[in-house]
Amino acid sequence: MEPDASQSTDPLLDFSGVALGYADFTVLQDIDLRVYRGQVVAMMGGSGSGKTTLLRGATGQITAQRGAITAFGQNVATVSSDGLRKLRQRMGVLFQQGALFTDLDVFENVAFPLREHTRISESQIVECVLDKLNAVGLRAAAHLKISEISGGMARRVALARAIVLEPELILYDEPFAGLDPISLGITAQLIRGLTDRLNCASVLITHDVAESFAIADQVYMVGQGRLLAAGKPSELAESSDPYIRQFLDGQPDGPIAFHYPETPAFKQWLGKQRGRP
Known part of the structure; x- marks a missing residue:
């Protein structure tokens, strides 16, 4: 879905040249994405690709190492603590485990x-x-x-x-994880229907291809520490890029590595372990 000409065309969520990570390790870099009112946007990638890191950046739980993240037109890194609290009140978050009382x-x-x-x-x-x-x-x-x-x-x-x-923006962390086929289909249609009913924007952090492609207006795919692809589901489905094909087709062999990359923190830890008497 493209932004409605009758509405503001300003994105509710905007990542511009963003790098995100923890301490001295960068998980993702050069991320550009935009989420508009009325859209369902899927942020896809394999396990450990940085999908949840994107969510944490959007909610201000972590600060961008480079670039800017804006929510509702405000930079989440520079707003006051009270301002960030007010931004979060305009968001809804569905955690992977539900987090019910x-x-x-x-x-x-x-x-x-x-x-x-x-x-x-x-x-x-x-x-x-x-x-x-x-x-x-x-x-x-x-x-x-x-x-x-x-x-x-x-x-x-x-x-x-x-x-x-x-809320104006709803963030879903792995909304389809652990669901049976019927519950999965119901949840997918609920997300699409609620987005339309509330005229909000929905962002899915997910690795489920079929369900996300069925309801998403825009898909961003991350892996190898960067943004691999962006476009409509139909556009990505027709891609011949080896990274995209490996993920969409579930191929075990391809450009996407199986092993988690070594970080400076791991090397420091390993050195200490090997240095023990």
């Missing part, structure tokens, strides 16, 4: 952000939570304990909680 029931899990960040009445909370649970097909499960629902249902509860404040 096991001592709260389904309703209270979804209600938690409303109680923390708003002053709306209890009746408004009830209606808002039931509306979001209905959106993910779990309105009648509001009274259940987390221990009483399946893993796929728990993922949908976490999704309802992520959207309960109706």
